[in-house]
Amino acid sequence: MKKVKVAFFDFTCCEGCQLQVANMGEALLDVLDLIDVVEFREVMSEKSSTYDVAIVEGSITTPHGVERIKKIRKTAKVLIAYGSCAAIGGINGMKNNFDLKDIREYVYQKDAKHFDTIPTRAVHQVVPVDYTVTGCPVYIPEFVKVLKAALMGIAYNVPDNAVCVECKLNENECMYDKGIACMGPITRAGCNSWCINNGNICYGCRGIVSNPAEKGQKDILEKYNISLEWIENKINMYNKPRELGELKTDE
Ligand code: SF4
Ligand code: SF4
């Protein structure tokens, strides 16, 4: 059977989601017979101008990035936005809270003119995306599901219910009952409440559910005397690019 050519690409990100591939362990064995990895800068030096599936990590933050992702889109039959930077803009989106000129000068100082930049966007805000694996970093069991769906040509819908559902099923004690605020009530599930299972809060890394229970969240904030600003700051940490809409570019 002909193997599917898979290429990994990174844009603006910490590359932590690519590192997760190294942690796939036995799950990787399920798909290894079916794919041929032809480009993956973190683990190999070979490159390829042809591939069937492009796995794209990172958000689009430069004019060069816009041109590069368009070329990848034209080559790939299937494009997977991999990790929150690619799927929702992620933490790079915090740049969008500031004036672009100011932030560029703050970071690059006297060299700022050499570093052209645009407001941070998720990959789907620049080119069409076929599959999305959100999370900072990605949750590997979900990535395996998405990769299998892509190889079989069937749909994968990112869960659109709150992390609290998974958290309750895992019988965790609620963080709010311990006097600690948590983003679980408005954050997309699919990570099996990963952070709460390990004693942390949910930071909202998978993005906001499409129909958040705003009243329920406000009631919780009032009950536990937590400011709305806390939630807004946390939402801005990963989700700021959603305010921008799609990038209008000439083809
Ligand atoms: S989503 Fe998080 S872990 Fe993944 S590349 Fe972006 S910053 Fe790194
Ligand atoms: S608020 Fe956080 S800790 Fe409480 S149930 Fe929801 S996800 Fe779990």
Ligand code: SF4
């Ligand atoms: S619990 Fe929240 S912050 Fe942690 S991985 Fe899941 S969505 Fe992200």
